[in-house]
Amino acid sequence: MRLLSSSLIGHAAEIAVEAFSEGKLRLLFMKANLDSATPAKHYGKAELVAKTVMTAKYAATESGADDERKALHDFVRLVAEQVAPAALEGIRPGTYFWQLREAARADGLDLRANFETTDDEWGATTTRRTGVRLLPLDDPAAPLSQEITALEADFDRLGWTDAKDCYQRAAKALTEGRHEDANGGIRAMYEAALVETATITGFASTKQGDGGAAVNYLRTQGHLADKDGGWFVHGLWAITHTNGPHPGTSTAGEAHFRFQALTAAARYLIDRFAPA
8 A cells, every 4th residue: 555645644633633532533543443553641632633643643654564554554544534524515615624625636546535325204305425435536546446446436336337437447448458459448438427517518419429519619619618628638639549458460569658648638537527
């Protein structure tokens, strides 16, 4: 497990001091398996939190053990749960959760609040928060692991099942060295994301393979000006039509680059047109 940056841990620690009582802080440390790092003596909440996380960070850095690194991940996640929005809504800039999410994103991670919607026997719908996840954002190694990525979580949130299926197939092909298949899968993911994005703004897809039409719609209708994302989105779409899913036409390096670039492009579209 990766070691979190001092900046992210520091942001979480500062918020914890404000959001928790001393008793709740000690329970928080127990839940995160940081109680062994908690000092016996301290002078106020700020020192209690600072000494605990600094001791854990030092141990995680020196030993490289996953236990300490996981404990710090859990600490950040549990702090985020304390300040996460109670309802499924946009995250307001400036709030504690927004600040912590920005710090996580600067560290190549993302914070996602999970919600569950249920219907009771009278047909009333209730939505409740079920927790918070700390997910890889754009780490090139993340899609090749067993962990769900922030992009997949967004696909789930938005109901973009085709994009998610194509993305997962592309990731599997890349890890197995099937570079042409990876190129084909990631191109299909990008096309699905383009069509879904354009649909949000009023585009009506009429057939499979409407990726080009979706790009043109976003640019000509003013949703993506050429110098404000239009050339970026169109250029990547053009790249997907070269050295595609044909034997011997793609190298491992190119397949990895394409996977990373189109993952980032899909994140760009979602963050701009369908943010959490």
